[in-house]
Amino acid sequence: MAGETVVEEIRSQGGSVYVWPCKRCCGGTISLDAATSPPDGEFELVTAEPLQVFARPGMRLPRELHLELDRKSRVRAYWDGLVWMV
Numbered sequence: 001m002a003g004e005t006v007v008e009e010i011r012s013q014g015g016s017v018y019v020w021p022c023k024r025c026c027g028g029t030i031s032l033d034a035a036t037s038p039p040d041g042e043f044e045l046v047t048a049e050p051l052q053v054f055a056r057p058g059m060r061l062p063r064e065l066h067l068e069l070d071r072k073s074r075v076r077a078y079w080d081g082l083v084w085m086v
Contacts, residue, residue, distance in 0.1 A: 005069070006067050007051060009073055011051070013037075014036055014037070015052055016054060017035075017054070017077070018034065018035050018038050018043055019032055019053065019055050019059075019065065020033055020039070021056065021059065033077070034067070034076060035074075035075060036075055044056075046061060062079040062080045064080055065077060065078070065079065
């Protein structure tokens with residue numbers, strides 16, 4: 001799921017990751033957003049190891065969820081290796 005540095009950083013921010021689909025301006029493209037604090041709306045726990053990962057109820061889960069940190073230590077999520085969901 002995530003490298004040790006990512007896990008450590010997310011744990012220092014509370015140990016939870018929230019992921020949700022987000023429609024962008026490009027037609028039907030749906031990307032994946034992520035945060036370490038809960039955004040508005042409902043979320044359900046989908047896994048607890050090595051981090052607590054919460055997703056929107058009813059969301060089709062990926063085979064693999066990859067997490068990275070950007071330059072400002074914000075979490076970026078990649079759904080089966082992509083930033084968008086297909």
